[in-house]
Amino acid sequence: MTTAERDEILRALCDALPPARVVVEEGVLARLARDALHPARLPEAARTVRPLCVVCPQSTAEVAAVVRVANATRTPLIPMGGGSGLMGGAATVTPGIVLDLRGxxxxxxxxxxxxxxxxxxxxxxxxxxxxxxxxxxxxxxxxxxxxxxxxxxxxxxxxxxxxxxxxxxxxxxxxxxxxxxxxxxxxxxxxxxxxxxxxxxxxxxxxxxxxxxxxxxxxxxxxLPQARRLQGWEFPDFDTGFAAIQALFDAGLQPALLDYGDDDPSPAGDPPAALMLGFEGPQRVTEAEAAEAAALCRQHRGRLLPQRRVETFWEHRHLIGDAYAEARASGKPWHERRPLLDFLHVALPPSAVPAYRRQCLQRLFERRLHVHQTGLWVYAGLFSVVYSGADVATLAAVHGELLELCHQAQGAMEYCHGVGLRLAPFMAREHGVGLEVLRRLKRSLDPLGILNPGKLGLNGTA
Ligand SMILES: Cc1cc2nc3c(=O)[nH]c(=O)nc-3n(C[C@H](O)[C@H](O)[C@H](O)COP(=O)(O)OP(=O)(O)OC[C@H]3O[C@@H](n4cnc5c(N)ncnc54)[C@H](O)[C@@H]3O)c2cc1C
Missing domain, CATH: 3.30.465.10 (Uridine Diphospho-n-acetylenolpyruvylglucosamine Reductase; domain 3)
Known part of the structure; x- marks a missing residue:
């Protein structure tokens, strides 16, 4: 894009909105070019670039005005909220207008x-x-x-x-x-x-x-719930606790909180695994659900953990997110201060979890990677694994292999963070014909392709 083209876009934006809403300050552009995706986890073909400007609309009418300018000038528009996405969904990969929607x-x-x-x-x-x-x-x-x-x-x-x-x-x-x-x-x-x-x-x-x-x-x-009952349980190993979790769902229980996992499983064997459970709602219903869950966990060799442990877990559950919020607001470095980890959050049919976990561990141990944790969140089939210990290329290769195993197990490759740039290369295998359906939708709603280009794997034609 030439300087004259860039100036024309900025002029059109300043005509359409109060000019103070259009920001070109270098520090802001650098900060809002990225979300929380670690730069080393970007797919090889993707690179973040500086946006042309950041626009801060304060009303729907102002958003629509920006969209009209983007259409008239065929400029990419990248919607952004808190910038905490972990997949690069709000990252700028084609120079365009970042639409900061926090106003x-x-x-x-x-x-x-x-x-x-x-x-x-x-x-x-x-x-x-x-x-x-x-x-x-x-x-x-x-x-x-x-x-x-x-x-x-x-x-x-x-x-x-x-x-x-x-x-x-x-x-x-x-x-x-x-x-x-x-x-x-x-x-x-x-x-x-x-x-x-x-x-x-x-x-x-x-x-x-x-x-x-x-x-x-x-x-x-x-x-707001009348009562909340938290319980922490320890099981001898992942599979034993997994059987307990399946029993909770088989019994028709609906835990509000379910956070399960083991730390540092190794080729030598599986360590004990901890389950944080929570029930909430009307007092008597909550007591009854918690009692039922406790009986099932005991039947499945669960050992009740000290109450303080689960309460601390609950009180601290937002700490990392709060730290990110603070770093984002103050412009302090985030990724630079953190070790290079990789992780997957896949959604599987619950019965496939134990075998998938074993396959993941085998692949990771073969490459001598350190597995920090395997776990489940919210439902029995939402499985995660966190690992580190190799160069970026090895991490990317193993990530691709674990996703392929997930697809073979009839799973979906992510359960909460979305696709963004990170998983875009795998969307064809995830959706099959469905990807072309999504692309047709995209073309019909966004014929000029201005909205968030490069994300979700929607830009291809095949
Ligand atoms: C430490 C940490 C912990 C996290 N924990 C969780 C967790 O517990 N659960 C979880 O699900 N995720 C978690 N995430 C990821 C992240 O918080 C979520 O993806 C969150 O939903 C992103 O919200 P955001 O406002 O920051 O969106 P952004 O990162 O700004 O944007 C995310 C995507 O939404 C699009 N977008 C933003 N606003 C709009 C809009 N108004 N209209 C259309 N599109 C829009 C963007 O273009 C982008 O594609 C975590 C991230 C970090 C860094």
Missing amino acids: LQAIRIRPADRMAEVGAGVTIKALNEAAAPYRLMCGHDPWTVAVATVGGTIATNSLGYLGGKYGAMGDQVLGMEVVLPTGEVLVTRAVEKASTGPGLHRLFVGAEGCLGIITHATLRLFP
Whole structure:
């Protein structure tokens, strides 16, 4: 792009919006060119570049005005919320306009409907603070509660600690306002359930800003729980605890919190594994569920851990997310201070978990990698593995192999962080013909391909 073309885009933006909303300061451009994806985890072909500018709209009309400029000048638009995404979904790979949506800050709590009308830039923490005086809360509780925004969490269909009871972020959405890539504004009806055709709002859940820009959402709220019962259990090894977790679900229990895993499994054998469980809701229901779960865990060789351990886990659950929020806000380095780890969060049919875990460990040990943890989150089939200890190329190769094993086990390659740049090369194998369906949708909604190019594997044609 020539300097004259760049100046023309900036002029058009400053004509369409108050000029103070258009930022070209170098420090801001550098910071907002990236999200939380570690640069070493970018696929080989992808590189982040400086955006042309950052635009900070404060209303739906301003977002639509930016989209019209982007269309007229064929400039890429990259929607960004808190910038905490781990897949590069908000990273700039083609010079364009970063649309910083944190200025969309409206919050209206509707206690009689147990709903909140929220701007896309509101963080989950701020939403909870606004809902608390009504004794209501958002059902989504990610590690990054202080930084992740309503728009970003919907666009990645994020999952939180309490997902087992309240669902993922996509399940919180009743209605949505979306600026389409053409500049039209789509509003869906915010009701519990409609049977008037496919739920259009679902089109934008997990779409990572490639099909439209979420400006507002009407979200479900839940009563603050009357009671919360936390339990920590230790099992002799991963497979024994896994059998206990399966027994909990077989019995029809629905833990609000389920966080399970072992630390440092080695070729010498499996260490003990710890299960953090939580039930919440009306007092008597919660007590009954917790008692049932305790009986099942004991039957499956579980040993009750000191209560302080699970309480500390609960109190500390947002610490890493809070640290990221602080680093992001202050511009302090984040990745540079952290070791190069790699990880997978795959969704499997539950019965496939033990065999998949063994396959992963075998591949990782063959390469002499250090496995920090294997674990489950929220449901019996949501499996993760964290490892380190090799150069970037080896980590990338092993990551590809573990994803292939996941697909062979009929799994989906990610359960909460989305696709972004990181998993885009694997979308054809993930979706088969479905990828072409998604690409047709993309072409029909965004004929000029201006919205978040390079993400979700939607730019190809085959
Ligand atoms: C330490 C740490 C812990 C984490 N823990 C969790 C966790 O517990 N659970 C979890 O699910 N994730 C977790 N994540 C990942 C991240 O917090 C989530 O993906 C979150 O949903 C991203 O929200 P955001 O506002 O930061 O979005 P961003 O990173 O800004 O954007 C994410 C994607 O959404 C798009 N987007 C953003 N806003 C909009 C909008 N208004 N309209 C359309 N598209 C938009 C972007 O283009 C991008 O593709 C964690 C990340 C870190 C760094």
